Amino acid sequence: MSTAATSSDLQTVYVPSPETLGAVLAPGARPPRPSAWSSSVTFGWRAMLKIKHVPEQLFDVTAFPIIMTLMFTYLFGGAIAGSASAYLQFFLPGIMVTSVVMITMYTGIGLNTDIEKGVFDRFRTLPVWRPSALVGMIFGDVLRYILAALVILGVGLILGFRPDGGVIGVLAGIGLLVVFSFAFSWVWTMFGLILRSEKSVMGVSMLVLFPLTFLSNVFVEPSTMPGWLQAFVKVNPITHLVDAIRSVMSGSPDATSIMWTFLWSAGFVVVFGFLTMYRYNRR
Amino acid sequence: MSDHPSAPAIEAKGLVKTFGDTRALDGIDLLVPAGSVYGLLGPNGAGKTTAVRVLATLTRPDGGSATVFGHDVVREASAVRAKVSMTGQYASVDEDLTGVENLILIGRLLGHRKPAAKARADELLAAFGLTEAADRQVKKYSGGMRRRIDIAASILNTPELLFLDEPTTGLDPRSRNQVWDIIRSVVAHGTTVLLTTQYLDEADRLASRIAVVDHGKVIADGTPGELKSSIGSGTVHVRLRDAATRTKAQEVLARALGAAVEPDADPVSLTARVEGSDFEASTQAARALSELAAAGIVVDDFSLGQPSLDEVFLALTDHPASAELETAR
Ligand SMILES: Nc1ncnc2c1ncn2[C@@H]1O[C@H](COP(=O)(O)OP(=O)(O)O)[C@@H](O)[C@H]1O
Ligand SMILES: [Mg+2]
Numbered sequence: 001m002s003t004a005a006t007s008s009d010l011q012t013v014y015v016p017s018p019e020t021l022g023a024v025l026a027p028g029a030r031p032p033r034p035s036a037w038s039s040s041v042t043f044g045w046r047a048m049l050k051i052k053h054v055p056e057q058l059f060d061v062t063a064f065p066i067i068m069t070l071m072f073t074y075l076f077g078g079a080i081a082g083s084a085s086a087y088l089q090f091f092l093p094g095i096m097v098t099s100v101v102m103i104t105m106y107t108g109i110g111l112n113t114d115i116e117k118g119v120f121d122r123f124r125t126l127p128v129w130r131p132s133a134l135v136g137m138i139f140g141d142v143l144r145y146i147l148a149a150l151v152i153l154g155v156g157l158i159l160g161f162r163p164d165g166g167v168i169g170v171l172a173g174i175g176l177l178v179v180f181s182f183a184f185s186w187v188w189t190m191f192g193l194i195l196r197s198e199k200s201v202m203g204v205s206m207l208v209l210f211p212l213t214f215l216s217n218v219f220v221e222p223s224t225m226p227g228w229l230q231a232f233v234k235v236n237p238i239t240h241l242v243d244a245i246r247s248v249m250s251g252s253p254d255a256t257s258i259m260w261t262f263l264w265s266a267g268f269v270v271v272f273g274f275l276t277m278y279r280y281n282r283r
Numbered sequence: 284m285s286d287h288p289s290a291p292a293i294e295a296k297g298l299v300k301t302f303g304d305t306r307a308l309d310g311i312d313l314l315v316p317a318g319s320v321y322g323l324l325g326p327n328g329a330g331k332t333t334a335v336r337v338l339a340t341l342t343r344p345d346g347g348s349a350t351v352f353g354h355d356v357v358r359e360a361s362a363v364r365a366k367v368s369m370t371g372q373y374a375s376v377d378e379d380l381t382g383v384e385n386l387i388l389i390g391r392l393l394g395h396r397k398p399a400a401k402a403r404a405d406e407l408l409a410a411f412g413l414t415e416a417a418d419r420q421v422k423k424y425s426g427g428m429r430r431r432i433d434i435a436a437s438i439l440n441t442p443e444l445l446f447l448d449e450p451t452t453g454l455d456p457r458s459r460n461q462v463w464d465i466i467r468s469v470v471a472h473g474t475t476v477l478l479t480t481q482y483l484d485e486a487d488r489l490a491s492r493i494a495v496v497d498h499g500k501v502i503a504d505g506t507p508g509e510l511k512s513s514i515g516s517g518t519v520h521v522r523l524r525d526a527a528t529r530t531k532a533q534e535v536l537a538r539a540l541g542a543a544v545e546p547d548a549d550p551v552s553l554t555a556r557v558e559g560s561d562f563e564a565s566t567q568a569a570r571a572l573s574e575l576a577a578a579g580i581v582v583d584d585f586s587l588g589q590p591s592l593d594e595v596f597l598a599l600t601d602h603p604a605s606a607e608l609e610t611a612r
Contacts, residue, residue: 014412021468031394042391118375
């Protein structure tokens with residue numbers, strides 16, 4: 001690309017020609033409407049391009065998880081489990097879940113700012129499967145979740161995390177986390193569409209995420225908590241997810257918590273996917 | 284969902300849309316025949332964007348109904364979407380992406396395979412004079428280039444109806460002319476265009492029919508000629524050499540034009556509205572000019588202009604549009 005040509009140079013050159021315009025206006029055969037999957041993947045490609053053009057947005061999936069892991073390992077490690085290294089075996093799957101689930105809120109914030117710009121108006125006038133713009137956007141976010149999980153895994157391995165489940169167990173754990181996070185993202189697309197500003201989306205996200213991640217089995221075993229708290233922790237989907245991931249990463253998969261993880265995931269997609277699309281169609 | 288070959292491009296009846304206490308649309312009726320440019324003319328806040336959004340299936344009306352080529356915009360939204368495209372008032376392309384990426388994205392979403400989408404993107408970029416800017420992010424484009432990439436995205440699959448919401452607001456005169464030429468080509472090809480604008484001269488140049496919108500209502504509609512003659516065809520502006528001759532000039536003009544002549548704030552200027560057809564107006568204006576000369580009044584500048592949107596508004600509603608126009612971006 002020539003860097004010498006500025007926008008004003010280009011404008012002096014351009015004279016719309018009826019012939020050239022007429023030629024591009026000639027209706028070729030219209031291709032058939034793309035499948036739901038294909039249009040979702042295309043929107044996912046848009047999310048990739050945005051990461052390519054605005055790489056700063058990867059900061060929150062790299063720096064934030066590293067800080068979280070280091071901070072909690074050394075802050076609580078000694079006090080809770082005696083040594084940071086022993087604590088890490090228990091704690092790393094939990095901090096992975098906390099970080100990635102926290103990152104899901106950027107889906108809502110991203111959608112909220114995106115939709116303020118006119119481009120969503122164009123998407124909504126295209127004859128495509130309606131949820132695909134949002135599904136594709138979340139596909140892009142899933143890539144970010146995977147990246148964050150791998151960063152945390154890397155930090156963990158450096159600090160001394162040695163999962164008994166091996167490569168398969170770790171990958172299965174990350175897989176569970178990605179499935180759950182994909183489903184959980186629909187909570188934020190709904191808020192991203194309902195709430196007026198980026199700030200309020202952020203506020204609501206914090207209000208939901210803090211209790212959900214902290215009142216769970218991420219940091220300490222629930223048996224050390226008072227009974228009423230244990231009751232909440234037991235039904236918290238984050239607890240099931242952390243149990244499931246710990247079990248597969250340690251090489252002894254726990255069918256119950258894995259089942260709960262899938263049930264919760266399905267529930268989030270159905271309920272919040274529906275509410276999101278209801279809002280999306282009526283905006 | 285059968286097609287209606289003889290259906291008008293747009294038929295709206297009593298469209299209502301409220302936002303809290305604001306009645307953005309307060310019973311809009313429109314009948315847009317296929318195959319021409321239809322202008323929606325109105326000041327900022329008149330309800331033009333809301334009307335376009337309802338017709339493009341982006342917003343549901345609270346009352347009334349509308350069809351696009353015979354398809355109801357609420358009940359048959361996807362049939363409508365297959366026939367229309369929209370270029371919004373603000374950029375309806377992704378500003379973070381490059382020009383070519385935007386066009387490939389839309390092409391893929393319309394069902395083109397990757398190579399076909401790329402070829403189509405290149406072809407459109409060339410026709411819109413954007414080949415050199417293809418790999419630059421749209422946020423780095425000038426205003427005119429943004430408009431062009433936006434319109435290019437809208438005609439990726441040539442639509443039967445194209446919505447253009449204030450496509451030239453904020454553009455310099457040259458870019459405005461480019462957009463006008465593009466619109467003319469699009470219409471020549473058979474696409475119907477619904478154009479919103481705040482400028483009477485733009486609607487006059489491009490539209491074969493105009494609806495004047497104010498406070499969510501159509502307050503007048505017709506051909507540009509009908510509208511102009513309904514309010515007097517133009518305005519005569521005179522600038523005198525000597526402010527002392529103004530009272531005399533005012534008398535001479537009033538007699539020659541048979542119309543009220545207003546002194547302007549500028550002490551050497553006068554303005555008069557002329558009634559009748561363009562031809563009558565220009566003969567009257569010519570007579571007035573010679574009578575001024577005969578009376579020995581030196582005229583530095585004399586012009587016969589179209590009524591401004593402000594004058595159209597004043598004539599149609601008894602309230603000026605300028606207060607609202609000042610807030611226009
Ligand atoms: N989403 C919205 N929420 C609240 N008020 C709105 C919204 N959209 C438009 N309005 C109001 O409706 C009126 C018409 O707006 P609009 O259709 O944008 O006018 P125009 O395009 O002619 O400038 C204005 O008073 C505007 O403030
Ligand atoms: Mg507008």
